Amino acid sequence: MSEKIDKRLRSRQFRLRLNRAMTDKGWTQSALARAIGVDRSTVSQLLRDDGARLPNAHVVGACAAALGVSADWLLMLSDRPESASDLLAGALSLTEAPRALVDERIFAWHREAEGYKIRHVPAALPDMLKTAALLAWEYTPHLGRTAQQAINASTDRLTWMRASQSDYEIALPLSEMQSFAEGTGYYDGLPREVRLEQINRFMDLHDQLYPRLRMYLFDARRVYSAPITVFGPLLCVFYAGGHYIAFRDRDRIETFTRHFDQLVREAAFTARDMPEYLRGLRDRIETA
Numbered sequence: 001m002s003e004k005i006d007k008r009l010r011s012r013q014f015r016l017r018l019n020r021a022m023t024d025k026g027w028t029q030s031a032l033a034r035a036i037g038v039d040r041s042t043v044s045q046l047l048r049d050d051g052a053r054l055p056n057a058h059v060v061g062a063c064a065a066a067l068g069v070s071a072d073w074l075l076m077l078s079d080r081p082e083s084a085s086d087l088l089a090g091a092l093s094l095t096e097a098p099r100a101l102v103d104e105r106i107f108a109w110h111r112e113a114e115g116y117k118i119r120h121v122p123a124a125l126p127d128m129l130k131t132a133a134l135l136a137w138e139y140t141p142h143l144g145r146t147a148q149q150a151i152n153a154s155t156d157r158l159t160w161m162r163a164s165q166s167d168y169e170i171a172l173p174l175s176e177m178q179s180f181a182e183g184t185g186y187y188d189g190l191p192r193e194v195r196l197e198q199i200n201r202f203m204d205l206h207d208q209l210y211p212r213l214r215m216y217l218f219d220a221r222r223v224y225s226a227p228i229t230v231f232g233p234l235l236c237v238f239y240a241g242g243h244y245i246a247f248r249d250r251d252r253i254e255t256f257t258r259h260f261d262q263l264v265r266e267a268a269f270t271a272r273d274m275p276e277y278l279r280g281l282r283d284r285i286e287t288a
Contacts, residue, residue, distance in 0.1 A: 009076075010076050014060075014076070022067065025068070054075070106237070109246075117167040118169070122170065131201045167213075170214070171225065175220055203278045206274055206278070216271060217268050227239035228260070233250070
């Protein structure tokens with residue numbers, strides 16, 4: 001008995017939703033019939049049949065495709081009328097990531113998430129915390145005159161963070177800080193005085209902004225993370241070299257929020273450990 005009631009309900013909902021989709025699109029029965037290649041009488045029957053029988057999958061799929069809705073929605077299997085492609089387009093976007101920091105798109109994401117906690121795993125040291133000397137060393141070989149623009153953008157980003165109501169958590173691989181302090185790998189050739197100035201900059205900003213700004217160092221041999229930023233519950237953004245991949249669907253945002261929280265739980269050095277850790281790095285650079 002319950003199965004018959006379910007079929008009748010689903011059939012009735014199919015007719016209601018099909019009629020709603022036609023109304024939203026401004027289509028008559030004749031227009032839909034032409035679009036899916038059937039007689040008008042077939043569409044009329046779909047809309048008036050009060051039995052428990054549903055049309056076959058081909059007809060349902062054709063109606064959904066023509067009207068730009070989801071077949072699952074027509075069949076009451078989903079509450080979202082958007083087609084799968086529309087849902088994906090709304091949940092996922094690909095944005096070019098310029099080499100310079102002058103990037104209005106990512107700054108707009110920060111402003112959109114103002115008031116929410118922002119969780120950030122940078123590709124290297126966090127740009128907005130870098131000294132002008134480090135930014136100039138890093139950007140000038142690639143961008144020439146635009147290095148100054150990168151410096152200005154970094155200053156603007158930090159100014160925004162100071163004024164906003166957002167907490168900012170940054171998780172870095174421990175190996176990144178060690179490589180920086182030793183001037184090896186990516187930082188090969190970075191002058192000693194620039195490294196010392198940068199460590200002092202980290203220490204000053206920690207004193208000024210903690211606890212709203214918190215840094216954590218995790219051991220990449222135990223837990224790994226690609227560069228990613230989670231803007232509260234609104235979106236998460238991967239940095240993929242030349243592009244940002246942004247997700248807005250709730251499940252992925254929650255997944256990567258939990259991933260970031262794991263980095264914090266697994267941290268070799270927590271935010272409270274950072275002053276002592278940075279002093280130790282400074283001593284190593286000074287005595288090297």
